[in-house]
Structures are given as C-alpha cells and as structure tokens.
Amino acid sequence: xxxxxxxxxxxxxxxxxxxxxxxxxxxxxxxxxxxxxxxxxxxxxxxxxxxxxxxxxxxxxxxxxxxxxxxxxxxxxxxxxxxxxxxxxxxxxxxxxxxxxxxxxxxxxxxxxxxxxxxxxxxxxxxxxxxxxxxxxxxxxxxxxxxxxxxxxxxxxxxxxxxxxxxxxxxxxxxxxxxxxxxxxxxxxxxxxxxxxxxxxxxxxxxxxxxxxxxxxxxxxxxxxxxxxxxxxxxxxxxxxxxxxxxxxxxxxxxxxxxxxxxxxxxxxxxxxxxxxxxxxxxxxxxxxxxxxxxxxxxxxxxxxxxxxxxxxxxxxxxxxxxxxxxxxxxxxxxxxxxxxxxxxxxxxxxxxxxxxxxxxxxxxxxxxxxxxxxxxxxxxxxxxxxxxxxxxxxxxxxxxxxxxxxxxxxxxxxxxxxxxxxxxxxxxxxxxxxx
Numbered sequence: 001x002x003x004x005x006x007x008x009x010x011x012x013x014x015x016x017x018x019x020x021x022x023x024x025x026x027x028x029x030x031x032x033x034x035x036x037x038x039x040x041x042x043x044x045x046x047x048x049x050x051x052x053x054x055x056x057x058x059x060x061x062x063x064x065x066x067x068x069x070x071x072x073x074x075x076x077x078x079x080x081x082x083x084x085x086x087x088x089x090x091x092x093x094x095x096x097x098x099x100x101x102x103x104x105x106x107x108x109x110x111x112x113x114x115x116x117x118x119x120x121x122x123x124x125x126x127x128x129x130x131x132x133x134x135x136x137x138x139x140x141x142x143x144x145x146x147x148x149x150x151x152x153x154x155x156x157x158x159x160x161x162x163x164x165x166x167x168x169x170x171x172x173x174x175x176x177x178x179x180x181x182x183x184x185x186x187x188x189x190x191x192x193x194x195x196x197x198x199x200x201x202x203x204x205x206x207x208x209x210x211x212x213x214x215x216x217x218x219x220x221x222x223x224x225x226x227x228x229x230x231x232x233x234x235x236x237x238x239x240x241x242x243x244x245x246x247x248x249x250x251x252x253x254x255x256x257x258x259x260x261x262x263x264x265x266x267x268x269x270x271x272x273x274x275x276x277x278x279x280x281x282x283x284x285x286x287x288x289x290x291x292x293x294x295x296x297x298x299x300x301x302x303x304x305x306x307x308x309x310x311x312x313x314x315x316x317x318x319x320x321x322x323x324x325x326x327x328x329x330x331x332x333x334x335x336x337x338x339x340x341x342x343x344x345x346x347x348x349x350x351x352x353x354x355x356x357x358x359x360x361x362x363x364x365x366x367x368x369x370x371x372x373x374x375x376x377x378x379x380x381x382x383x384x385x386x387x388x389x390x391x392x393x394x395x396x397x398x399x400x401x402x403x404x405x406x407x408x409x410x411x412x413x414x415x416x417x418x419x420x421x422x423x424x425x426x427x428x429x430x431x432x433x434x435x436x
Contacts, residue, residue: 002034008041009044009080010080011079014103014306015077016053020053020303033315064085068093078093078102087111091118097123101314108204108218110218119331125317135299135304142212144329147333148291152253155250155284155435156250159205159282160282161193163277165180166246173233188280200225207261209284210261212332225262225263225264239430243270248263249263257349267401272436274435280301283295349406351405352432352433354410357400358423360398361423361424366422367384367386370398378409382401
C-alpha cells in the first residue's frame with residue numbers, strides 16, 4: 001500500500017490532536033483511500049513535548065523550514081497559527097511543490113488570495129477545512145456538496161467563545177463581565193479575548209465562507225465587525241420575551257447592490273434551530289437556490305474536532321495528489337480565473353429589521369413622538385414592548401421591533417429620537433434576521 005509522508009509543523013493543541021487521531025484511526029483511513037497517511041516528520045520549538053507525544057516514532061526538529069525543505073515530506077500541515085512565520089512556511093512549502101493543509105483562518109482570510117495563486121502556479125493543493133467551524137465540514141459542503149446551487153446567503157454561529165458567553169448570560173441572568181472570567185477559567189476564552197469577543201475571529205471565518213459561496217476574492221478588510229462587549233443582559237431578556245434569541249452571527253448575503261459581509265449580535269426567532277445552538281457549539285445555515293436552507297452543526301474548536309477536519313483534508317490530498325489540477329476541487333470553489341471581484345455593501349446601506357430599546361420619561365406623548373419620527377422615514381413597527389425601568393420609578397423602557405429598512409434611514413431616525421427631551425441617553429440598536 002502506498003504511503004503519504006506528512007510533515008507536521010506545530011504540535012500544540014490541534015497538532016497534538018491531529019497526531020493522535022492519525023495514529024488511532026490510521027487503519028480506517030487506509031481502508032477509505034488505499035493510502036497509508038503517516039506523520040513522518042514533526043517540527044516544534046518544544047522538542048521535549050514532541051518527543052513525549054511521538055515516543056521517538058518520527059523525525060523531530062525545531063526548524064520548520066528544515067522540515068519544509070525535506071524531500072521525504074510530501075505534504076506539510078501548518079498548525080502554528082499567526083500570519084507571519086506561518087505564511088513563510090506555507091509559501092516555502094508551495095515553492096518546494098509540496099501540498100499544504102492548514103487550520104489557520106487568519107492566514108487564509110488575510111493572505112489566501114496570494115497563497116492560492118502561488119499554489120495554482122506550482123500545481124499543488126492547499127486545503128483548509130479546519131480553518132472554519134472546527135470539525136464541521138462546512139468548506140466541503142459549500143465548495144462541493146452545494147456546487148449545484150447559487151448560494152444566496154450564509155449565516156453562522158462561528159465563534160464558540162462568544163456563543164458560550166451569550167448562553168451563560170441568557171440562562172443565568174449574568175452580565176458580560178461576570179461571564180468572561182468563567183469562559184477564561186474553562187479555556188473557552190484567551191487571557192486577552194479581544195479576537196473572539198470583538199468578532200474578529202468570526203470575521204476571519206466569514207470572509208472564507210463568503211469567498212467560496214459567491215466566487216469572490218477574500219476581502220477581510222471589507223467585513224463590518226461588531227462584538228458582544230457592549231451587549232446588556234436587559235436586551236437578552238427583552239428579546240426573549242418577544243420570541244427572539246441574540247447570537248453573534250457572521251452573515252454573508254448576495255444582494256442586487258453587491259455582497260453584505262457583517263459580524264454582529266443579531267436577534268433570531270427562537271423557533272429557528274440555529275437559535276437553539278448553545279454553549280461553545282457552532283452552526284452554519286446556508287441558503288441555496290435549489291436546495292433551500294441547510295444547517296451544519298457541531299464542535300467549532302477543540303483538539304480532536306479540529307483534528308478531524310485536518311485529517312479529512314489529508315485524506316483528500318492522499319486521493320488527489322497525483323490528479324490533474326482540474327480534477328481537484330478549486331481552492332475557493334471556483335476556478336481562480338473565474339473569481340469575480342464583487343462589491344461589498346457598506347453597513348449603512350444594508351437592508352435589515354431592527355430592535356430598538358430606549359429609556360424614556362413615562363408620560364403621554366412620548367410614544368407618539370417616537371413613532372412619528374419612524375413613520376416620517378417610512379419605517380414601520382412590527383412589535384412593541386413597554387416596561388417600567390427597574391432603576392427609575394418615573395422612567396420606562398420602550399422596545400420596538402421594526403420591519404426591514406435601510407440602515408442609514410434607521411440611524412437618522414435614532415439620532416432624532418435621541419434628541420427628544422423625554423428620551424434619556426442613547427438608543428440601543430440591534431439587527432434582526434429571520435433566517436427563513
């Protein structure tokens with residue numbers, strides 16, 4: 001039986017999981033592919049850790065570039081993360097005509113256009129299933145399983161840390177600051193959680209999915225990103241009372257004006273399956289013109305769930321490494337010369353429904369003034385809730401759900417509402433999606 005020699009760069013959480021899964025399930029994989037997929041070389045700065053895990057069964061070095069240059073290595077698995085050394089390792093592997101597998105979403109989101117172009121010229125594969133949603137095979141679904149469809153939109157819970165935090169806030173009635181420490185203690189959040197809680201991690205993943213869904217270049221800098229740090233417990237409670245759940249969503253949507261690329265807290269009808277994805281789990285909904293909506297659910301992180309996706313890519317390499325390039329799935333689902341530079345719609349120009357919450361003086365005429373401001377901009381109200389404000393006996397919270405409108409029209413209305421003498425402070429605005 002043929003053997004595929006794998007060079008593993010980085011033996012941390014995901015690298016260790018990948019080595020373990022390959023060692024445990026290697027026979028099963030050989031039955032599927034007719035090829036033995038074997039890690040023969042490892043590069044890691046922590047040589048003691050590498051020796052302990054591999055028990056001397058592979059060649060070990062602390063020099064990633066030495067591994068990449070080794071003629072015995074046929075495919076390089078990059079699992080070191082970051083966008084500096086990792087980029088150099090990947091490009092050097094491609095230059096040496098080696099196939100590449102990576103779980104590095106930031107690298108693909110920010111430098112994928114360059115990497116895929118180099119890989120095409122070298123005639124090698126770059127596989128990156130593990131870069132989005134951990135063990136969920138969403139890349140393969142978008143690129144291959146749904147290849148018959150014109151994808152209309154993609155929306156997903158693609159960051160487990162923020163989903164865990166929002167679940168805890170909703171179920172336990174806690175504030176964000178009370179939950180973030182628990183998320184760090186359990187290992188869901190880093191010591192500096194900025195990439196997760198400000199939506200940057202989700203934006204990396206969204207831009208990858210959007211490129212595959214719509215056949216466009218990777219445009220990370222064009223993604224509108226808004227995190228969860230300013231989200232208040234009050235809004236989760238009001239949303240729930242109105243039949244909605246708040247999730248941090250990554251949304252990519254094809255419109256007549258271009259493509260919407262946005263990450264932000266979003267109200268979803270509680271009856272939707274994706275609204276009931278809790279804890280650190282991930283889920284992605286894809287709307288195709290032929291198939292309709294499809295849902296993909298599973299673990300979005302962790303050693304072995306992510307390793308599952310890495311190893312699945314290795315199996316693809318084992319099957320297709322000697323195939324003609326046109327017999328392989330294109331890196332972004334479309335042939336590179338068919339990728340179209342679609343315009344990205346500015347956040348001010350998107351079309352959405354909205355949740356508004358304002359604190360107002362409890363007296364006649366306030367609601368009429370607010371509704372008139374909205375009506376003057378042709379913004380209609382879908383639902384309304386008014387409750388006494390807990391901290392003010394003379395104040396009330398007014399919560400409105402609007403029908404769809406252009407965001408800049410809603411922003412102009414909010415500016416005028418905030419100028420009313422009887423409205424105190426800023427109006428809270430959250431976007432809503434039906435995902436129907």
